[in-house]
Amino acid sequence: MAEGEKLIPINIEDEMKSAYIDYSMSVIVSRALPDVRDGMKPVHRRVLFGMHELGVRSSSAHKKSARIVGEVLGKYHPHGDTSVYDAMVRMAQEWSLRYMLVDGQGNFGSIDGDSPAAMRYTEARMRKISDDMLADIDKDTVDHSLNFDDTLKEPTVLPTRVPGLLINGASGIAVGMATNMPPHNLSEVVDGIHAYIDNNDIEIDELIQHVKAPDFPTGGIIYGYDGVREAFKTGRGKVVMRGKASIEEVQGRECIVVSEIPYQVNKADMIKKTADLINEKKIDGISSIRDESDRKGMRIVYILKREAIPNIVLNKLYKYTALQSSFSVNNIALVNGRPQLLNLKDLIHYFVEHRHEVVTRRTEYELKKAEERAHILEGLIIASDNIDEVIAIIRGSQNAEDARNNLIKRFELTEIQAKAIVEMRLRQLTGLEQDKLRAEYEEIMKSIEDYKDILANKSRRMDIIKEELAVIKDKYGDERRSMIEYAGGDVSIEDLIPDEKVVITISHAGYIKRTSLTEYKKQNRGGVGQKGSATRNEDFLEHLFVGTNHQYMLFFTQQGKCFWMRVYEIPEGSKTSKGRAIQNLINIEKDDKVKAFICTQNLKDEEYINSHYVIMATKKGQVKKTPLEQYSRPRTNGINAITIKEGDELLEAKLTTGNSQVMLAVKSGKAIRFEEEKTRPMGRNASGVRGITLADENDEVVGMVSVNDMESDILVVSENGYGKRSSLEDYRITNRGGKGVKTISVTEKTGNLVAIKNVSDEDGLMIINKSGIAIRMAVSDLRVMGRATQGVRLINIKGKDSIAAVAKVHNEQEEEDDAVEGIENTDATENGTAVDMNNESDEESQE
DSSP, X not given: OOTXXXXXXXXXXXXXXXXXXXXXXXXXXXXXXXXXXXXXXHHHHHHHHHHHHHTOOTTSOOEEHHHHHHHHHHHTOOSOHHHHHHHHHHTTOTTTOSSOOEEEESOOOOTTOOOOOOTTTOEEEEOXXXXXXXXXGXXXXXOEEEXXXXXXXXXXXXXXXXXXXXXXXXXEEOSSOEEEEOOOOHHXXXXXXXXXXXXXXXXXXXXXXXXXXXXXXXXXXEEOSHHHHHHHHHSEEEEEEEOEEEEEEEXXXXXXXXXXXXXXXXXXXXXXXXXXXXXXXXXXXXXXXEEOOBTTBOOEXXXXXXXXXXXXXXXXXXXHSTTXXXXXXXXEEEETTEEEEXXXXXXXXXXXXXXXXXXXXXXXXXXXXXXXXXXXXXXXXXXXXXXXXXXXXXXXXXXXXXXXXXXXXXXXOOHHHHHHHHTOOGGGGSXXXXXXXXXXXXXXXXXXXXXXXXXXXXXXXXXHHHHHHHHHHHHXXXXXXXXXXXXXXXXXXXXXXXXXXXXXXXXTTSEEEEEEHHHHHTSOTTOOSSTTOOOOTTOOEEEEEEEETTOEEEEEETTSEEEEEEGGGSOBOOTTOOOEEGGGTTTOOTTOOEEEEEEESOTTOHHHHHSOEEEEEETTSEEEEEEGGGGSSOOTTOEESSOOOTXXXXXEEEEEOSOOEEEEEETTSEEEEEEGGGXXXXXXXXXXXXXXXXXXXXXXXXXXXXXXXXXXXXXXEETTSEEEEEEGGGSOOXXXXXXXXXXXXXXXXXOSEEEEEEEXXXXXXXXXXXXXXXXXXXXXXXXBOOTTSOXXXXXXXXXXXXXXXXEEEEOTTSOHHHHHHHHHTSOTTTTOOOOOOOOTTOXXXXX
């Protein structure tokens, strides 16, 4: 042991404790966690400051990345060069940062996880937004501390005008704690900060009106809102993200096309893992995957097998692959050097507090500089007023110091003023220059007053913060990239979706869409029918009604299942678009078909659901009435609406108030009319009671009519093209379960009965033959006749052709606006019409 040294025995446990605490504090404070004020970790702050010092700003040329890394390493960041370069690379990747801070030139990696080129090959410079993060750094706005070897000073925080932590988020793992903060939209954040400045006691729920949700650089869909709200209120929460997928037809095959993926998902890995799941048969229905992404954007194409149902495949992709992933929000940042969990309001508060300090310090600095300049100008003005005497004093002095002292004695100047006079240039003796001095002095005195007013008045400082943020929003603000799917979580968030009126149209082949009512309203009057709707050749619009976004759609299938959907979940389409096949929107079995739909009011309204019923009829003559309340708790995979016996299938479903009458018609030409009250309400799993007795085992029900309007007529059509319109009164009310009365005289000439509808003069008819021919006619052309007749020939049937289906449509002569306006005031219960898709030969209806 050397002389003068001594050993101090220390318990190893105590040493380990203190050394580890020192290490962990160093990681927490100086490495892994961002500062709440500028949103930067030390490495990012040093990269930007190093670039600023090197002069590599947004307006200058790019410089070699190695040069920038060298500058940062040599002056400020005593760690490995990889850590500096990796941090700089991330700041230049558009899929990593919502608002990039570095403008890179060269290979900076890819969303597939490709490595960036080495730093000797790439170049970089700051982006304009980074200039605003360093604005005013030379005006003593922030504290500086000594670097690792005490030779230079570096800023402890940037005087940023941009709310960096909120707009770009952060993630880091320290010791014993971690942070994971999502990025947000700059325009929304600025609006939120403005709202906070206007009212410091603002509630988080009010802030959420401005900052709606995180906004990820890769776009995608935020699925459900509960986690977002939780994160905003507590600082912790789980945000579920989904890729943006659409169903397209490519070269005759249905495909799922993904154009955006969740944040921080590696595209190549996602595709590889999906392919592995397909090979392992965990996901079926996909025949191949193509990555067609290019510089124009992302495009991943999942080509489906012919029998696959796109909606089910898409749900499986969401369930099993990274196409749906979650972002666990954990807002831990350094507040005054200490880690703290922060909610949305805290994040905004600390940023505003930082901006306030920066504006105050900047104003103090500018005031000090202005006062110094004013002081010099006062001396120069004295000199210019006594220029001859000043020149005489300077010429009579031995040296500059002597001249300064003589001027101080004569004019009672300060050392600084006298020095400025002695160093004054000859051109400042001209008259023009003297006027300039006075003008500058007056201007500077006004500025001094202004600076003093700013420092004395907090509301002015806050106004300056707001103005500067408004400029930032104008320069860098953009549209939100991540869509918010409120329906994904708890639908209690529906108040954020406008409850506007929409027109829902369903075509005969089962294509559905919703269109804003305003699109119908702005059409020119005088058009005919549903003009210009892009249905397929054999298809036509069968149902059109007005509902609101908050209403509910219930779909009933042949096998007795009921599926549930909110109106706002129906894909939006223009007035002329085709819409989407209902089959693709719900998780329906391959061999099942949608037979009916009902649109209802709020299913959370107890009074409403307990006063309404769903009446169903099956082909074998069973009827069943169930309270609407039984359908108010949906499941993704549907719920049982009725137990269907073997060989039977559901035909119709109608929404009633419990006071209507029911009519059933059978193939053999009989019809029955009975009061709905004769059918007692049953549970969902019951199979119903007998509605009509069939003539024989080949007989079957062809349709059900729910009669609310006693003025309407009954139309029946037989398979050989005969039909007739009879008054409702011709059908006497009988008991449920009887054989019914003759509704059409069935002969070899007429053929069996195929349809029953309740109609009025305003309705139109569309009659479809099995050969695919569709004929349209107006109900008003048919006269009312007795019920026992065979009716009149509606259409000529050629050869062995016969009628497959009859549908009620809006009359062609009726103006479209009137059609919409007429429906607009009706209650949703009257709109709960069943879709007649009982057309086995029509291939469209099976899509």
